[in-house]
Amino acid sequence: MAAMNSLSFGVVAIIAILYAVVLPMAHATRLAPAPAPAPAPAPALTSDGTAIDQGIAYGLMLLALVLTYLIH
Secondary structure, rough: OOHHHHHHHHHHHHHHHHHHHHHHHHHHHHHHOOOOOOOOOOOOOOOOHHHHHHHHHHHHHHHHHHHHHOOO
16 A cells, blocks of 8 residues: 555656646747837927927916915
């Protein structure tokens, strides 16, 4: 009976090693992503002045709102 236990332990150990080694390799090759192409460089930041004008307009509207609230 002792020989049967050591034999079954050996079989279980071999199966466990196969699962631990072979299955992760198969999984990794199946799900490996393709190498992505290099992204294009970002364009240089430019401003035509409309963003600055819009920021000033929002600031003035906020100032008008605060002054209106304080006066009334």
